[in-house]
Amino acid sequence: MTGRDGGADLQPLGNTPVVILVRPQLAENIGTTARAMANGGLFHLRLVAPRDGWPQDRAWRTASGADRILEAATAYETVDDAVADLHHVFATCPRPRHIVKPVLTARGGAVELRAATARGLKVGLMFGPERAGLDNEDMARADALIRYPLNPSFMSLNLAQAVMIMAYEWWLTEDATPSRELMTNETHVATxxxxxxxxxxxxxxxxxxxxxxxxxxxxxxxxxxxxxxxxxxxxxxxxxxxxxxxxxxxxxxxx
Structure with missing residues (x-):
């Protein structure tokens, strides 16, 4: 396979959510998903019935160095197989289809995922195919749904963007960066x-x-x-x- 030079030395950061891509269609989207995961400190990637099989060279070409996430990724035939060892699974869903389940924002979902992992539980984040998203059978395997509060007249996201939002919110749950600071470079604030x-x-x-x-x-x-x-x-x-x-x-x- 080409394009696999090891990339960044990415390692799992404790007990982090598993990202599950259900029936992903394009290898390039799997690669950009790995890149988004690395930004937010997520490492574990599972693929359910990828359309073109796995592994695919094209994924490495778009991962921007997140190679180790792709190398550690595992493929499954069904959603049930992919979530069998997990305790909680949250599914992203732009349009809940007559399903009675808790619906969380990305921020609320990240907080609950962090609380579950702190208890030692294994959790997963499930994302659907690029065109149609998760179907009702997929969402039936989830404990709760996550819906992003975006512009209601235009809520279209590509796969990596959807993953990036959750990766970012996950990272923020324990990030201590001040909301505002003064960059002083070589000087200092005057006494x-x-x-x-x-x-x-x-x-x-x-x-x-x-x-x-x-x-x-x-x-x-x-x-x-x-x-x-x-x-x-x-x-x-x-x-x-x-x-x-x-x-x-x-x-x-x-x-």
């Missing part, structure tokens, strides 16, 4: 002492040039300047630049 040193420099030069000559307005003007520089997270590098600006402006004008 109160550094900021106060700058304010003394600024006020001294403003007094010298006469900008703060109105004694009644001076306290309020100084407070406004202080508020301006404390409202955000000014960095030490930015303060050094501003020190240089003030120093340069305090010099006599050059021709």
């Amino acid at each position: 109160k002492g550094e900021l106060e040193n700058f304010m003394r420099h600024l006020i001294r030069e403003l007094d010298s040039c006469g900008f703060l000559r109105n004694e009644q307005k001076r306290p309020g003007m100084v407070r406004n300047l202080r508020h301006f520089f404390t409202r955000g997270e000014v960095t030490e590098q930015e303060l050094r630049t501003l020190h240089g600006v003030i120093t340069e402006l305090s010099h006599p004008r050059r021709g």
Whole structure:
């Protein structure tokens, strides 16, 4: 087989959900699914009756280095075979067809999957064929359905996109990345002492040039300047630049 150079050194990250592709039609979609799985820390891939058999070279060509997921993938003849050793199975379903089952969002499903795996249970995520999705018999094997709350007038997703949404939500359930942070590179957020040193420099030069000559307005003007520089997270590098600006402006004008 071509295109199998080992790829990234991907290893299972604990007890993670098994991704089950039911009757996938295109090998390229299996490859892009493996790529999406790797993004979210999912490793285990099972294929139920892939149309063109398994393995297929074309899957490796679209996996972007997620080769080990494809190499570890296993194929089954039926859904029952693929889920036999699992404790819980969730099925993605764009249009529930007269089925009485819990319906979860991707986020809600990821939370429940994480809780189940934390108890040592083996869980699976089932995705249907590219054109029609899972049929009623497939969904009858699932404990709950997952439906993505997308634009109701256009909910079309390709297979890898559908897997990526669940992989992302799965990863977020234990991700500690702050929702917002300031990228400072080689500098750092200025300390109160550094900021106060700058304010003394600024006020001294403003007094010298006469900008703060109105004694009644001076306290309020100084407070406004202080508020301006404390409202955000000014960095030490930015303060050094501003020190240089003030120093340069305090010099006599050059021709």
